[in-house]
Amino acid sequence: MSARATDSGVRRSQAQRRALTIERLTNAVVHCLVTLGYSGTTTAAIAQQAGLSQGAIFRHFDSRQALLVATMEVIADRFIARYRDTVARIRASGADDISVAVLALRDVTRSHDQVAWFEVQQAARTDDALRAGFRPVFLRNQKENMDLARQLFPDTLATLPFFEDLVHMLIQVFHGQTLDAHIDDSGQRDQRVLDTLLVLGRVALPGLAGAWEDQRH
Amino acid sequence: MSARATDSGVRRSQAQRRALTIERLTNAVVHCLVTLGYSGTTTAAIAQQAGLSQGAIFRHFDSRQALLVATMEVIADRFIARYRDTVARIRASGADDISVAVLALRDVTRSHDQVAWFEVQQAARTDDALRAGFRPVFLRNQKENMDLARQLFPDTLATLPFFEDLVHMLIQVFHGQTLDAHIDDSGQRDQRVLDTLLVLGRVALPGLAGAWEDQRH
DNA sequence: TAAGATAGCGAGCAACTACTATCTAAGTGA
DNA sequence: TCACTTAGATAGTAGTTGCTCGCTATCTTA
Known part of the structure; x- marks a missing residue:
């Protein structure tokens, strides 16, 4: 349940965490679109590729x-x-x-x-x-x-x-x-x-x- | 449960029925692809557009x-x-x-x-x-x-x-x-x-x- | 005519989808 | 330090998907 970004113990501000998560998500989206196509770019696939939960996606995007x-x-x-x-x-x-x-x-x-x-x-x-x-x-x-x-x-x-x-x-x-x-x-x-x-x-x-x-x- | 092709009482051979059904299906596919995109071209949408059941699709195609x-x-x-x-x-x-x-x-x-x-x-x-x-x-x-x-x-x-x-x-x-x-x-x-x-x-x-x-x- | 083959239907199914609600964790600032 | 805010996870949900299966209807041929 801990945020993976802090696995290494590095303390990041909320803004930094947000920016990093969004970057991970958008990079995951690109990777999924390229390898799985539009249909295959499900929220589950994106979350997995980003190493985050689906909940994290909806935390930042509607x-x-x-x-x-x-x-x-x-x-x-x-x-x-x-x-x-x-x-x-x-x-x-x-x-x-x-x-x-x-x-x-x-x-x-x-x-x-x-x-x-x-x-x-x-x-x-x-x-x-x-x-x-x-x-x-x-x-x-x-x-x-x-x-x-x-x-x-x-x-x-x-x-x-x-x-x-x-x-x-x-x-x-x-x-x-x-x-x-x-x-x-x-x-x-x-x-x-x-x-x-x-x-x-x-x-x-x-x-x-x-x-x-x-x-x- | 009756085959719709015979609604009008017209008697058709099995081969004619098959060809007509396939034509209806393929025309429905084109229409669905154009209006709904690939993701939206579900078997349900195709069947509805063709005026047939989903079962009819799988009768003719694997x-x-x-x-x-x-x-x-x-x-x-x-x-x-x-x-x-x-x-x-x-x-x-x-x-x-x-x-x-x-x-x-x-x-x-x-x-x-x-x-x-x-x-x-x-x-x-x-x-x-x-x-x-x-x-x-x-x-x-x-x-x-x-x-x-x-x-x-x-x-x-x-x-x-x-x-x-x-x-x-x-x-x-x-x-x-x-x-x-x-x-x-x-x-x-x-x-x-x-x-x-x-x-x-x-x-x-x-x-x-x-x-x-x-x-x- | 009747047995067999083909056509098409509709109910049902396991898996999947986008998203929600709730909870815990992490950061913030007085 | 603590109350508050933000971040992220997890369990759960209603709806959807491609497909199967058993059934009825229609055609075929001996």
């Missing part, structure tokens, strides 16, 4: 859904941090700017956090309460992704009139890839699609603005 | 999972039929070949069947038994999509060395769009992304083969 939404907020922040870190890492390997921006974006999309995110997003489609909580997080994340992408892609691309649409298209490709890869992870298709995208970015797009305007009229 | 897989097989066939129908419809409006192929593909991706498909696909990620049943259907559907796309896109594109990768990219963009649209269906972003894709198809790709080879070396 409902399972509230915990899930809170977890999405946590990982939305982590996405941005991870994108920045990955950019720095890839840049250090000497890649060109477009490759850096695209590869980093893809890396984030392949993360455990992102997989968990997709699980909740899919469920939010038909669960009104969940969607009400998730949607603002989703919109915020989209905006932050876009702001970051503008900083990372070369100005020649970032100033194109359809730049945002391109970024969304990229995100959606990687989104689709991530989902399909769990069913059929054979061959090198995803890598080839990525290569194609990079070719498009380097060769075709810089000269496409004029053609874009022509096509629009 | 498990809920088997019914879901059978439903995916049914709708995989419907995808191809719908793609062809939509191609004919859009073609009749005078669109160019690339637009026809792309718009038809997108139309299929926005169908109720496809939404149901995504629900099962997402769940199959973590459900081993479901994935084992779903995967062959998924692979078959991919192959059929590709074969059909080769027929529909102009030869100038269909003979490109990275044609399949392009088609996969398209499918993945539409897949991503369909999922995102349920959370944020604001503005005209999806249409703009589509416009961008069509511009790429008409203007950029025909001359890209050479650049593609250059980039690879």
Whole structure:
């Protein structure tokens, strides 16, 4: 019946205990979403994974859904941090700017956090309460992704009139890839699609603005 | 306790009754997946939607999972039929070949069947038994999509060395769009992304083969 | 026609779900 | 130190889930 956080005898304030428990819970949620899917992320599974009781969940969150939404907020922040870190890492390997921006974006999309995110997003489609909580997080994340992408892609691309649409298209490709890869992870298709995208970015797009305007009229 | 199919007094063979019941069940599954999501597609919900008992489900299928897989097989066939129908419809409006192929593909991706498909696909990620049943259907559907796309896109594109990768990219963009649209269906972003894709198809790709080879070396 | 096979129903079941109520443990501040 | 507040555990609950089983209804064929 004792709180496990103090097993080692370390005294923590109530606020610290609260923050630690919430962190354990949200990490447990991510792990459960990734390994068990949305259906399997029961309060029992979360509690077990966190090494806490179900009662502890409801101590801090009104409902399972509230915990899930809170977890999405946590990982939305982590996405941005991870994108920045990955950019720095890839840049250090000497890649060109477009490759850096695209590869980093893809890396984030392949993360455990992102997989968990997709699980909740899919469920939010038909669960009104969940969607009400998730949607603002989703919109915020989209905006932050876009702001970051503008900083990372070369100005020649970032100033194109359809730049945002391109970024969304990229995100959606990687989104689709991530989902399909769990069913059929054979061959090198995803890598080839990525290569194609990079070719498009380097060769075709810089000269496409004029053609874009022509096509629009 | 009488079989509902004979309410009207119409006499049907056992085989006809079986086929009709299975059709009612699979249609009910699609409806439930679309409106209730995977979690909500319980045997109770399916039975109610089909106007049958839960016992009737287990008369014809060993498990809920088997019914879901059978439903995916049914709708995989419907995808191809719908793609062809939509191609004919859009073609009749005078669109160019690339637009026809792309718009038809997108139309299929926005169908109720496809939404149901995504629900099962997402769940199959973590459900081993479901994935084992779903995967062959998924692979078959991919192959059929590709074969059909080769027929529909102009030869100038269909003979490109990275044609399949392009088609996969398209499918993945539409897949991503369909999922995102349920959370944020604001503005005209999806249409703009589509416009961008069509511009790429008409203007950029025909001359890209050479650049593609250059980039690879 | 009657025995056998198939179809579908509804009651029931063990296991599970999200959550509540109550209790003990840990931290707080006067 | 002690009254109070917060944290976390445990036992319990109403409702739900996928499925089984025994039954009645319908079709088939010799």
